Amino acid sequence: MLPAMSDIARHVPDAQIEWVAEESFAEIPQWHPAVQGVIKVAHRRWRKAWWSPDVRAERRALKERLRSVRYDVVLDMQALMKSAWLVRQTRGVKHGLDWKSAREPLASLFYDVRHKVEFWQPAVIRQRALAGLTFGYTPSGVPDFGLQHFARQARTSTTGLPSDYAVIMPSASRPDKLWPEDDWRAVFDRLTQAGCRLRLLAGNDEEAKRARMLVAGVDMAEVVPRLDLTSIAGLLAGARLMVGLDSGLTHLSAALGRPTIGIYRASTPVRTPLIGDSYTASLGDRGAAPSREVVLAAIDQALAART
Secondary structure (H helix, E strand, O other), X not given: OHHHHHHHHHHXXXXXXXXXXXXXXXXXXXXXXXXXXXXXXXHHHHOOOOOOHHHHHHHHHHHHHHOOOEEEEEEOOOOOHHHHHHHHOOEEEEEEEOOOOOOOHHHHHHOOEEEOOOOOOOHHHHHHHHHHHHHOOOOOOOOOOOOHHHHHHHHHOOOOOOOOXXXXXXXXXXXXXXXXXXXXXXHHHHHHHOOOEEEEOOOOHHHHHHHHHHOOOOOOEEEOOOOOHHHHHHHHHOOOEEEEEOOHHHHHHHHOOOOEEEEEOOOOXXXXXXXXXXXXXXXXXXXXXXXXXXXXHHHHHXXXXXX
C-alpha cells in the first residue's frame, strides 16, 4: 500500500491521509511522509476475548474515533470482511473492489463505489490501480514506497554495526513455508565466505530456537533479540543484503532498497513478488521450493550488485 500512498500524495497534493492499521504493524505507515495519522485496530488481540469488558471498551472507542471525522473518501484496500466491518463504521463515501475483484466478494456489498481491478496482477500494482481509480488518475512510473528519508535515518542508527552483514529470515509461522536446513547452511557458507556476518531474525522463542540450531558452529553469526519494527527496519536498511522466506520483513527489506532474495514455498510470487530499488529475486512458487543452486546464484548476483 505504501506506493499507492505516494501516488495519492503526488496526484492529490492537498490530501490528508489517515491509515487504519493492525496495532502490531502500525509503525510502518508512520514512516511514510504523506500519512498524517494512523488509527490502530487490534483484531488479532481482540478476537481472543471479543466480548470481554476491556475489548468492548476498545472497540467502542475505535468506533467513536472512526465516526469523529466525515471523510471525503473511505478506501478499503484489503476487501476483506474484517476491513469492511471497519468501513461500515466510518462517515464518508466508501470505495473498494467490486465482487469479482475482491478477495472476499461479500466485502464489496459494503461500498458505495466499487472498482474493477484484475485479480491476477501483483499486489503492489493492484493497490496502485485501486487508488488511481478512486481518485481519478492513472498510476505511472516505478513504485515509490516513500521510505527514502526513513531509510537514511535508519542507516545512521546502525553505524556502530560491522559494515558487511547479511540479514536472514529463516523462520515462518507455517511449517509449509520452511526451507531445508542443509540448504540454509549452504547459504550461510556462501555469505560468510563473502565476508558477511549473519544476523538472523526470529519472531518468537520457537523461531529463535530454530535459528540458533541453524547457525550452531558458525562463528560469524548471531540470532538477533526480538526487536520492534522500527529497529528491525534500521537493521535491514544497513544490511549488505537480505535472504528470507516469503514474509513481511523480506518485502520490507526490498522496499527499503536493499538487495533482497525471497524464498517462496507456500505462496506464489506472481501475486506478491519482491519489489524495490535494488536487486531482488523472488524464487520458487507454491509447492515448488527453489533449489539450493538457484538461491546461491541469486546471492552471487546480489553481492555483485551491491548498492
